[in-house]
Amino acid sequence: MLNKPFFLLLFLLIICQVIFSFYYSSEIVSQNNLINQNQLDLQSLKITNQELEKQFTSLTSLNQIQTLVTQKNYINLKETLNLQN
Amino acid sequence: MINQRSKILSIALTFCFILVSSRLFYWQIIKGPELREKAQSQAYKLEKIIPERGKIYSSDNFPLVLNQTIYQLSIYKPNLKNTLDEAIDKIEQNYPDFKLENNIAIDKFKNNPNQKWITFNSFFSDNQKKQLEIPGLEFEKISKRYYPENLMAKDVLGIISKNYQGSQIGYGGLEAFYQKQLKGKTGFVWAPQDATGKTILNKKSWNSESVNGRNIFTSINRSAQFYVEKLLQEGIDKYSADSGSITIMEPKSGAIIAMASLSSTSSATISSIRNPAISDLFEPGSIFKPIIVSMALDTKSINTDYTCTQCNRPNVIGKYFISNWDNELHPNSSLQDIIKNSDNIGMSHIISELGIKNFLNYYQKLGLSQKTGIDLQGEAKPSLKTEWPEIDLATASFGQGIVVTQINMLQAFNTIANNGVLVKPKVVDYFTEGDKIIKNKNQTETKIFSDQTIKDIKSILKYAVENGVVSQFKPKNLEVCAKSGTAQIAIDGEYTDSKTIASYIGFSPCIDPKFTMIVTINNPKTSPWGSSTAAPIWYELASKLNDLL
Numbered sequence: 001m002l003n004k005p006f007f008l009l010l011f012l013l014i015i016c017q018v019i020f021s022f023y024y025s026s027e028i029v030s031q032n033n034l035i036n037q038n039q040l041d042l043q044s045l046k047i048t049n050q051e052l053e054k055q056f057t058s059l060t061s062l063n064q065i066q067t068l069v070t071q072k073n074y075i076n077l078k079e080t081l082n083l084q085n
Numbered sequence: 086m087i088n089q090r091s092k093i094l095s096i097a098l099t100f101c102f103i104l105v106s107s108r109l110f111y112w113q114i115i116k117g118p119e120l121r122e123k124a125q126s127q128a129y130k131l132e133k134i135i136p137e138r139g140k141i142y143s144s145d146n147f148p149l150v151l152n153q154t155i156y157q158l159s160i161y162k163p164n165l166k167n168t169l170d171e172a173i174d175k176i177e178q179n180y181p182d183f184k185l186e187n188n189i190a191i192d193k194f195k196n197n198p199n200q201k202w203i204t205f206n207s208f209f210s211d212n213q214k215k216q217l218e219i220p221g222l223e224f225e226k227i228s229k230r231y232y233p234e235n236l237m238a239k240d241v242l243g244i245i246s247k248n249y250q251g252s253q254i255g256y257g258g259l260e261a262f263y264q265k266q267l268k269g270k271t272g273f274v275w276a277p278q279d280a281t282g283k284t285i286l287n288k289k290s291w292n293s294e295s296v297n298g299r300n301i302f303t304s305i306n307r308s309a310q311f312y313v314e315k316l317l318q319e320g321i322d323k324y325s326a327d328s329g330s331i332t333i334m335e336p337k338s339g340a341i342i343a344m345a346s347l348s349s350t351s352s353a354t355i356s357s358i359r360n361p362a363i364s365d366l367f368e369p370g371s372i373f374k375p376i377i378v379s380m381a382l383d384t385k386s387i388n389t390d391y392t393c394t395q396c397n398r399p400n401v402i403g404k405y406f407i408s409n410w411d412n413e414l415h416p417n418s419s420l421q422d423i424i425k426n427s428d429n430i431g432m433s434h435i436i437s438e439l440g441i442k443n444f445l446n447y448y449q450k451l452g453l454s455q456k457t458g459i460d461l462q463g464e465a466k467p468s469l470k471t472e473w474p475e476i477d478l479a480t481a482s483f484g485q486g487i488v489v490t491q492i493n494m495l496q497a498f499n500t501i502a503n504n505g506v507l508v509k510p511k512v513v514d515y516f517t518e519g520d521k522i523i524k525n526k527n528q529t530e531t532k533i534f535s536d537q538t539i540k541d542i543k544s545i546l547k548y549a550v551e552n553g554v555v556s557q558f559k560p561k562n563l564e565v566c567a568k569s570g571t572a573q574i575a576i577d578g579e580y581t582d583s584k585t586i587a588s589y590i591g592f593s594p595c596i597d598p599k600f601t602m603i604v605t606i607n608n609p610k611t612s613p614w615g616s617s618t619a620a621p622i623w624y625e626l627a628s629k630l631n632d633l634l
Binding site: 028029032033035036044046047048050051053054057058060061062063 | 147148151152153154210211212231233234235237279283284285307308311
């Protein structure tokens with residue numbers, strides 16, 4: 001007689017354990033996925049930041065300014081020639 | 086019968102129990118540690134976190150060296166969904182000139198059915214890589230240095246390259262000297278991984294944080310460096326010289342404002358790690374004369390009223406004759422005129438008044454017999470001979486028979502600019518690590534010449550500039566204390582007039598100078614003299630620096 005409620009209780013406990021395990025492990029998996037995704041995003045942002053820094057410094061370098069100055073002189077020269085024509 | 090059976094059964098059970106127990110003992114106790122290790126290596130992974138190498142900045146906080154992440158492409162034929170031609174066309178759409186760059190490699194790869202894998206020497210940006218995420222194309226992530234100002238200050242910066250272990254390390258310049266500070270600290274993560282190899286972070290994870298390399302903030306003035314390189318290259322071309330070097334120093338702190346060495350065949354890529362301004366030894370020639378005069382004045386071997394009564398004839402020492410560079414004689418020259426005329430005869434008499442003991446004492450105190458200790462890799466140690474016959478001492482008075490590096494000479498001459506105090510040259514001002522600022526340690530300062538000596542020598546140098554042949558190059562608004570020099574190059578133990586090192590060294594203004602600068606032009610062919618090759622470059626730069634600093 002005692003066996004029935006005992007087994008019932010045991011069965012319920014096992015069910016609870018399984019449900020809790022499923023919930024807990026899925027929580028861990030989703031948390032880990034989130035961390036992994038964030039790490040990838042961070043990596044991607046770092047690379048984007050590097051690219052932007054590279055572009056910005058290239059555009060503001062003395063080399064670039066020198067090139068622009070040379071080009072401007074060339075344009076001025078062309079305009080002078082056009083005026084003469 | 087039943088008893089017999091139960092006996093057999095219990096023996097069998099006992100036997101089985103012992104068998105299982107012994108097997109369990111074998112696996113768990115004897116093989117336990119080994120299996121635990123195997124299990125852990127399958128379930129856990131050790132991940133290396135590579136730190137970002139420190140960047141290098143100029144004095145206006147503009148980056149001279151940055152990091153960039155690029156990707157190297159490989160193709161694995163069996164994984165391609167489409168044909169190889171289609172894959173290459175797709176790459177070409179995202180990376181123009183890919184076919185042109187890898188023409189031969191592509192042809193070989195196409196025509197060799199046994200070759201399944203190829204790695205190309207083309208590098209892709211992150212965006213280009215994202216556009217090319219198709220089966221069969223593999224990208225390897227590579228971290229490289231990027232130079233926004235291209236080859237500017239290449240000798241100062243150095244390069245990074247892989248060593249024999251495959252690790253990237255610095256070679257030459259700042260990259261090598263500050264390798265430890267720039268590289269940072271590699272981090273590690275020891276954590277369980279899931280079936281796909283992703284890290285599962287839990288309490289049993291262990292990690293050691295990676296620390297990015299320190300950023301380096303130099304004293305290199307970007308604009309000054311730009312002009313130095315531009316005018317030096319123009320000068321080398323104009324005077325048909327083999328090569329040349331220029332170094333500019335802040336007199337009080339010893340901070341290097343600009344440093345460049347170029348040659349008529351300068352490479353368009355960063356490949357050389359040798360910096361001639363600190364690695365090449367040369368005979369300084371007449372630019373050494375003000376140092377000798379300072380020594381003689383400081384020891385009171387002579388005074389400012391000195392007159393060279395023997396300057397009416399060449400100085401004869403044994404079988405040798407010491408005459409002047411222009412073969413002219415300047416009888417009864419004053420100290421000022423000896424420097425103005427760059428009089429070798431007068432200088433040889435002054436050094437004999439100074440004497441070998443005093444000469445060597447000051448020579449060592451001025452750091453001319455040792456490395457300056459500048460924070461750049463590859464500095465050469467000047468050699469100092471042990472035997473000093475009279476003729477060698479006499480020639481040393483006009484900078485022949487002694488060898489120093491350009492940075493040695495600048496450090497010694499800067500002592501005059503800095504009121505007799507010797508400061509060691511340095512390139513790095515400070516480092517940053519996160520938000521933390523770490524000042525570069527200050528070098529020790531040593532007083533070498535008295536204030537009176539400095540006052541006298543400055544007055545002599547100023548007189549020489551204003552009344553000498555170089556006065557034609559001097560802008561009127563500029564006060565300059567400087568000296569030109571032309572050193573003959575010894576070939577097979579004999580000095581020759583055909584090859585010279587032309588130099589000009591000085592500071593401006595004479596009182597409280599903003600900079601000390603040395604210009605060295607190797608083997609100029611249009612004119613051998615420092616006063617007509619190195620001096621014009623010096624003055625053109627000085628007028629620019631006057632506005633910049």
